[in-house]
Amino acid sequence: MSMHDAPVSNGPLDLLIADATLIFADGSARAAQLGIRGAHIAYLGDARPAATRTLSLPGRVVTPGFVNAHYHAGLNFVRGVAPDCGFAPSYTPGLPQASWLDAEEALALSRLGALEALRAGCTTLADSFVHAEATVEGIAQTGVRVFASQRLADVDFASVLAGERRFDRARGERQLERAAAFVARWAGQANGRIQAHLTAHAPDTCSVALLEDIATLARRHDLPISTHLAQSTDEVDWVRQQHGRSPVELLDEIGLLDGRLLAGHCIHVDDADIARLGRSGAHVVHIPLGNAISGRIAPTRRLLDAGAPLCLATDTMHGDMIEVMRWALAMGRLQAGAVGNDWQPSDVFAMATRHGAAALGWDARLGTLEVGRLADLAIIDFRQLHLTPRIDPLGNLVHNATGSDVECVIVDGRLVIEQGRALCVDEQQIRADAQRAVDAVWRRCPNPLRPYPSVSTIRS
Numbered sequence: 001m002s003m004h005d006a007p008v009s010n011g012p013l014d015l016l017i018a019d020a021t022l023i024f025a026d027g028s029a030r031a032a033q034l035g036i037r038g039a040h041i042a043y044l045g046d047a048r049p050a051a052t053r054t055l056s057l058p059g060r061v062v063t064p065g066f067v068n069a070h071y072h073a074g075l076n077f078v079r080g081v082a083p084d085c086g087f088a089p090s091y092t093p094g095l096p097q098a099s100w101l102d103a104e105e106a107l108a109l110s111r112l113g114a115l116e117a118l119r120a121g122c123t124t125l126a127d128s129f130v131h132a133e134a135t136v137e138g139i140a141q142t143g144v145r146v147f148a149s150q151r152l153a154d155v156d157f158a159s160v161l162a163g164e165r166r167f168d169r170a171r172g173e174r175q176l177e178r179a180a181a182f183v184a185r186w187a188g189q190a191n192g193r194i195q196a197h198l199t200a201h202a203p204d205t206c207s208v209a210l211l212e213d214i215a216t217l218a219r220r221h222d223l224p225i226s227t228h229l230a231q232s233t234d235e236v237d238w239v240r241q242q243h244g245r246s247p248v249e250l251l252d253e254i255g256l257l258d259g260r261l262l263a264g265h266c267i268h269v270d271d272a273d274i275a276r277l278g279r280s281g282a283h284v285v286h287i288p289l290g291n292a293i294s295g296r297i298a299p300t301r302r303l304l305d306a307g308a309p310l311c312l313a314t315d316t317m318h319g320d321m322i323e324v325m326r327w328a329l330a331m332g333r334l335q336a337g338a339v340g341n342d343w344q345p346s347d348v349f350a351m352a353t354r355h356g357a358a359a360l361g362w363d364a365r366l367g368t369l370e371v372g373r374l375a376d377l378a379i380i381d382f383r384q385l386h387l388t389p390r391i392d393p394l395g396n397l398v399h400n401a402t403g404s405d406v407e408c409v410i411v412d413g414r415l416v417i418e419q420g421r422a423l424c425v426d427e428q429q430i431r432a433d434a435q436r437a438v439d440a441v442w443r444r445c446p447n448p449l450r451p452y453p454s455v456s457t458i459r460s
């Protein structure tokens with residue numbers, strides 16, 4: 001805990017969050033005042049220094065904004081359907097595909113996904129989407145911080161849907177050029193709230209040549225790299241057959257398995273893979289709800305014991321990181337068959353905040369309540385039946401709260417959600433635009449796995 005009794009520089013604060021309870025990096029909670037100047041936390045202490053605006057928030061709990069380390073804001077067009085189809089949408093015939101969206105539809109859906117996550121207290125998204133060029137600005141307009149990326153894969157996804165893998169080197173080269181242009185155009189925009197990273201889709205959808213090129217591009221621009229790793233037996237079996245090694249081994253040999261990598265899922269890993277991941281410094285992005293709903297569980301306890309840093313994400317599910325902390329806690333305890341001191345609310349809270357920031361290389365700027373850190377905050381209303389009584393604020397947050405209990409969200413020092421309402425964008429408009437886009441893309445889906453409902457009966 002970093003407490004200062006005086007503002008770090010002179011002059012009034014822009015905003016003082018007063019009378020609330022703050023949760024610090026070690027999981028401890030205490031009543032304190034938090035002052036913001038510009039984009040940063042400038043004061044933590046017991047006094048009430050002068051501020052242009054003071055929000056008195058008794059009964060509320062302030063945490064660092066959550067970091068969703070693996071998200072696809074625009075993939076909500078299969079929401080409520082894809083989890084019951086057995087596998088990721090990109091591999092599932094009968095579901096609309098992201099590549100079918102036009103730019104306007106992709107934007108509408110991504111704004112919905114971004115706002116939903118922000119509304120639930122998630123202030124940083126590591127977002128990967130085919131249409132990133134069309135969506136990044138609209139995502140940032142919601143007020144969220146985003147590490148945006150395109151999906152890089154030189155497989156022909158139509159061949160994947162048909163059960164094979166056909167690669168096209170020229171496709172990969174075009175995508176790399178687009179990725180380099182994307183980084184040049186967008187990294188650092190919106191006062192730095194937009195950052196770029198790279199997404200190598202998966203070891204079975206990227207050729208070795210493309211993976212090598214992605215590693216080179218990431219080193220050149222000092223970028224994090226997201227991927228899906230050991231997500232299915234299908235992927236592992238295909239990579240072993242094709243390359244004679246596991247996906248983890250393959251990425252290691254290519255030079256991708258290091259502190260730059262955000263490895264999503266890591267479900268189907270053997271003892272050697274776990275040891276290798278633990279040695280590598282790669283960040284394992286744990287997606288407990290997405291994994292569980294598809295009948296899978298990642299060996300997070302063994303990965304942690306091996307030394308792998310863990311962070312958390314919602315992937316294609318809703319953007320509520322509070323619920324995902326609860327799932328991570330439960331999935332870890334299911335693996336142990338017990339409640340231990342090493343898998344407690346403070347551990348999953350760290351995964352949802354500062355470990356996510358560390359995975360993106362921003363742990364010196366984000367993820368904890370400290371003077372000098374960026375003021376990215378979630379303010380949660382604990383004056384509710386299910387959050388009463390208050391004994392241990394962190395325990396109450398992890399076990400009993402949901403994203404809809406978030407009352408205010410601050411990103412980059414700016415209030416972007418107040419009393420549960422979006423201040424930067426029109427929520428009604430975003431919902432309407434997204435519904436219209438989803439109606440259109442499902443109407444274009446041949447042989448859909450689910451009959452698309454008559455929207456006139458469900459729209460409100």
Ligand SMILES: [Zn+2]
Pocket residue numbers: 070071072228264315316
């Ligand atoms: Zn994903």
